[in-house]
Structure formats: structure tokens, C-alpha cells
Amino acid sequence: MSPADTLRFATRAALGYPLRTALMVLAMSIGVAAVVMLTALGDGARRYVVEEFSALGANLLIVLPGRNETGGVNPGSFVSSTPRDLTTSDAAALLRLALVQRVAPLAVGNSEISFGGRLREVMVVGTSADYVDIRGFGVASGQFLPPEDFGRASAVAVIGETIRAELFGNQNAIGRMIRLGDRRLRVIGVMSPAGRGLGMNSDELVLVPVATAQAMFNTNSLFRIMIETRGRDALVPAQAQVEALLRARRDGELDFTVITQDAVLGTFDRILSALTLGVAGIAAISLAVAGILVMNVMLVAVTQRTGEIGLLKALGASARAIRLAFLTEAALLSLAGALSGFVLGHAGAWVIRLVFPALPAWPPSWAVIAAVGTALVTGLLFGVMPARRAANLDPVQALMKR
């Protein structure tokens, strides 16, 4: 029997039982679609986080107050347990380190902004002139915060694009006085639209000098200190320098944390990759189930078509020809299932992207290839046994069945 004839015969056989074939293909396609969609979701989450952190800029160290570490008990544990605040003088001291290029202290809080009778809630970020360079933001009009001593509370503000549009509309914002909380500040600049980053929409921020923000929120502490080092190679030594300096400034106590962007990024990348693999594995179980279904369906087909197999043998079909015909049928079923699952999975990922535009839910190509490949291989593998059973049927017994 020629390959083309085998293929045609198997296709006719599969189409001869449309309901059975449709259900089989559906089961297989759900398995493949599950893998494609779930990995799209997992990998989308991973890419989302990676992009969030990449938006921060390069060569970045971040100093957080407090420390989460298992370190056992030392005498310090009994003396003080509350971490000391990070202050602007810490930030000023860091600026003097050799490997540190820029330092931006961050003090964050919520307040109300009003102009010309319009009022809205905003997130206020108190920082310094270097912030715009560290984050790689651009200023659309006017200027950013002036470079000045961290302790100076100038009455100026730089606003995000969304805030400008909402408060000023078509008017020029530069030079206008706004009210922020209980203070009157002059708008000196408008940020260019930059989108999201670390959960803050930078288009909806109001940036003020750090001392102004601290006075407004009546605090001395900082939320973060962001440090840009001189070049990428300086990142690790700079981290050590920063730790040493800050430690010296607080009597040898290590009650703060210095993280590199890479470390955070790497951790998230690893966690979310593992998550993606995990969901892919779970989805792959449904593929194995679909494979067993292929076997079941083919075994039923062999039983159903016993008479036909006997006839084929009487007509001179070799065992190989019969085995190939049934194997081809199983392969066709799984191929159809894999292809429709591929389409279904991509459609599902498309819907996810439509519903959550922030999530880049594209299935990774390794997952797609693995899913389609596994579907084909399991289909074939589980098709072997029924095909052998068909080929080994005793023709006399088979012909007696109707």
C-alpha cells in the first residue's frame, strides 16, 4: 500500500466516525491549548516584571530601611530592634563615595493638588535633581528640580503629563502656582510621558525637593535612596562601599538593605520562569490524558472495525499495512488536535492580552513546540498498541465478527 493510499485510507476512516474524531481532536486540542495559554500567562507575568524593573535604569543600587535576614542573636538584637531611619544626611554622605555618581533620596506620600478650583489626589515624590537622570526620564517643558542641598525646601514642583493635562488643559503650566497639601508651590517643569514603573504611573506624580516633601509629611525619614554607580563594573564594589559607609554612620549596625537591580531582576526572573515551567507541567498532564484518550479511541476503533480488518487481511493486506493504517489514523487525530490546540491557545493568549493589555501574554516558542511535539509523540506512542493489536488479529476470528 503506497503512503498516499495509507494516508487517504486513514483519513477516510477518521472521517467515517465524525463524532468520535471530533471529541478526540477536542480533547487533544484542549491539552495543547492549555499549555500554550498557561505558559503565555506565566511568561507574560515574567516579562511584565522584568520590564518593570528594566524601566528603573541601569547601574542602580537601592537602599531600603530595615533588614530582613536570618542572622541569629547578637548583642545588638537586645539593644535596638527598630531600624534607624534613612535620612537625607545619609544620602548626602553617600554622594561623597568614589564609586557613586548620582544619589536621589526618595520621600513618598499622598496629598491633594489643586489649581483654579480643580482638585485631585496625587502621589508626591520628594527627591533631588539627579532623580531624572537615574530613572532616565525626560522633561517635556520647563526644567527639573534645581540641583541644591538636600536640606533646602524650595517651593517648586515638577508635574507629570497626566496631572498637567487634568489641571491646566490647554493652558501653559510653567510658572503657575499650585496648591499641594498646605503649601503653595510654583510649577517649574512638566515631565514627558513615560508610562509605568515599579507600580507608580510616573505621569501621575508630582515631584518636589526632598526637604519640601519631608516638611509636608512631617517626617525625617526617607522611603528609599537610589544610587547610580560609575559604570556597571562598579556595582558590586559600590554596594560594599555603601554598606560600609552606612554601617559606620549607625554605630556598626546593619539595619538597612542594599539591593542591586540585577539581583532583584534575577530573582523575579527565576521565580517566574519556575512558575511558568510549573504551569506548563500541570498543563502537560492534560496532554498525557489526551494521549491515553487516543489509545482508548483507537482500541475502540479496532474493536469496531474488527470485521473490516479481517476483510483487509483476506484481501491480502500485510500486517505492516494494517499497522501503518491505524498508526496513521492515530497520528492524524493527534495532528489535528495539536493544530487546533495551537490555534485555540493562541486565540486564548490573544484574549488575555485584550483583557489585560499590560500583560505581554505571548506563549514562549519552546512551550508551543513542546506542546505540539508532545501531542504528536503521545498520539503516536499510544497509537502503537492498538495498531499492533489490529495487525495481529486472527483473520478467521475477525471475519466472523460483523
Place this chain on the structure above:
Amino acid sequence: MAQIELEGINRVFTLGDSEVHALCEVALSIEAGEYVAVMGPSGSGKSTLLNLLGLLDRPNSGHYRLEGRDVTTLSADEQAAVRSARIGFVFQSFHLVPRLTAVENVALPLMLAGVSASERGARVSQALKDFGLASRAHHRPEELSGGQRQRVAIARATIMRPALLLADEPTGNLDRATGQEVTALLEDLNAAGMTLIVVTHDPSMGARARRRLLMEDGFIRQDVRKPASPSLAADQPQTAP
């Protein structure tokens, strides 16, 4: 040399503890072009003999020479090749593949033998025309009458131009008139030189054969030859066993 030579054939089935001798020491010789009816009560071994002759079954002992070649020792695939080229089967229940049209059913043996699609088309449509089925070519078995179904089955059995045609109760599922049509069709094929062996319960059909084998309990009890009828005597000379 006879076309079919059976020698000391035994076929034993084991059913639970008991052994059933379906064929006992069967010796038989059939010449090319003979018309043989195998008759006998149910369970006498007729069908087993036919399956054996058709290489669907193997004897427990004995030798079967088909056209001078010992076919009992062939492998399953070699036997399949012999079936494909030399033997045609006609069954009581037609055994047409329900999802395939008449054309496709008739083309099956050619397809299994690896004949190209274009040659298949020509041979199958010629065969359907010869059997008066040209107008039913693209109907499926369920859309055909019993007689038409059996004619499709006979067309299929003969499409490879076998030397030996084996028919197991070919008229068993047909009414009398249709049965006679089918019998006439088989006899025409025999007249054209094909060896025809028919298993039948029907005495009137058996009576038409020139040689009758009567079986009982796995033995051939009688081997009766009818004197050649005048119309057939000229082209079908009788031969001694």
C-alpha cells in the same frame, strides 16, 4: 499437477478442555478451473476447509500445495501476498466497508497491492461496468440492494484476477431470484477459467456444481463428480483425482 493438493490435513480447535477436530486427515486434489461445492451440516468443517484453502488459517499438520508450492510453511506476510495475487473471497455477509463507496470497495485489493491510482480507476470502472454496477459506482453499501452488494463483493474478489475464487454461502443472505443471479455470475467466472469453490447449505446450488464434497465431522465422506453436462463438456474436460 493439480492446482490444489491437500495431504493429511488436520485442524484441531481447543475449546476449554475438549478438542474439536474440525478437519481430520483431509486429502484433496482440485484442478484449475474446477467447480466444487462443499456441503454438509453445520460444524462439519466446511468453513474451516475454506479458510484453510484461502490461507486464512493454518493446519495443525499436513501439507497444502497451491500451484505446486507448499504454502503451509509461508510466513503470514508471504501468505498475504499469495492471497492478494491468487485468491478471491466472497462472503455470506458481503463484508463491504460501510464508509466506502462501491468504487472504493472494489478498489481495495488493488490499493493494498500498491497499484497506482490511475490504473485502479480504469480497472475498477471496467469491472463495475462488467457487473452491471456502473450506475451505482458512487453509492455506499447501505444504499445498495443485497444483490448489488454481493455483486460489488464479487467484483472486489475478482479485480486482482485470482486463479481461485472461494465463496462461503454466497447466496445465504439473498432471496431466491437474486441468489440465482449471483450463482450465475459466479458460474460465468468459473466458465472463464477461474477455479470456484463454494460452501453452501443450499442443495439446489450444490447440485449445479460439477463436483460435490460432502463433509461430516471433519471428514470428506463423499466426493461426487457429475458427468459433464453437454453444454460444458467441450471446454471443461474432467480430470481424474
